[in-house]
Amino acid sequence: MESASETIKRIFGGNGNSVGAEMAEVSSRYNALERVRFPKPSRTRYIAVANQKGGVGKTTTTVNIAAALAYAHSRVLVIDMDPQGNASTALGVKHNTGEPSTYDVLEGRKSIEEVKQRSPVFKTLDVVPASIDLSGAELEVADMEDRNNLLKNAIFSFTESSKTHYDYVIIDCPPSLGLLVINAMCAVNEVLIPIQAEYYALEGLGQLIQTIGLVQEHYNPALLVSTMLVTMFDRRTLLSKEIYDKVYEHYPHIVLKTTIPRTVKISEAPSFAKSVIEYDPHGMGAVSYREAALEIARRSPSVLKTIQTRKQRSN
């Protein structure tokens, strides 16, 4: 029998027609994804999604990678560390001011167990929401002795007592290099850096890597930049490809082969309180984020091994 992609190719004239060709391509990539099994990591992967630049796709990446992994039956905890609460919005959990949130967790009033909410869509996805209240935390905890490890301690006591084993804990960071981001970097083993495919993309990357270096030196020697993901990629422009090649040249083992295209559906999804995986499952955005998630999942053995080696060396 003719497959969906063959039908589309026949109707739209295959490669001669770019819309038809793209539809055929995305449909065959979708079908391939439906057939693969996502391997689960042997230990929990703790990942902070960070970049001090705003608008590069941190939140979009957190939300859609988390949704893609949960769709593939992995157990995922998202921690929203941005007072904007955009990840909480996109994942459809309550996060009005006053709602128990990351703010209470950081300041020790509540445990992660008490504030986490189940995603209304994915039953293996939990979210610790953030509200604008969190913007006060940076000042309020500034004098505390262990102020950099507040999140780490909260995660530790949660995982110690929780009956649930998570495959991934993913933290969405605000666009800064302040105390909230340092807390995230102290609480994880890995940083995922989204890089927007635009002219100034690589500016600021040096500063970010330097900050990560400082965190490694002072607090978290095993911290690894495990993943870079080029977002808002435009296949039709040479610039996008040049940006990718530049990142690849410097970080060949870190940057994912998958890039995330700029699509209207990706930017629309949050206004419906949805990930693009749910909002437009067959579209190029969802398929690309699922492919990126698969690459991340497949790298688990080597990433976990590197982290283990670093931990042993720093002890």
Ligand SMILES: Nc1ncnc2c1ncn2[C@@H]1O[C@H](COP(=O)(O)OP(=O)(O)O)[C@@H](O)[C@H]1O
């Ligand atoms: N691949 C994409 N295609 C289209 N719009 C995108 C894409 N990725 C992000 N956006 C949009 O760009 C803006 C910034 O993205 P966001 O994830 O909020 O960045 P950050 O968290 O780094 O500030 C948002 O409006 C988002 O919807």
Ligand SMILES: [Mg+2]
């Ligand atoms: Mg954000």
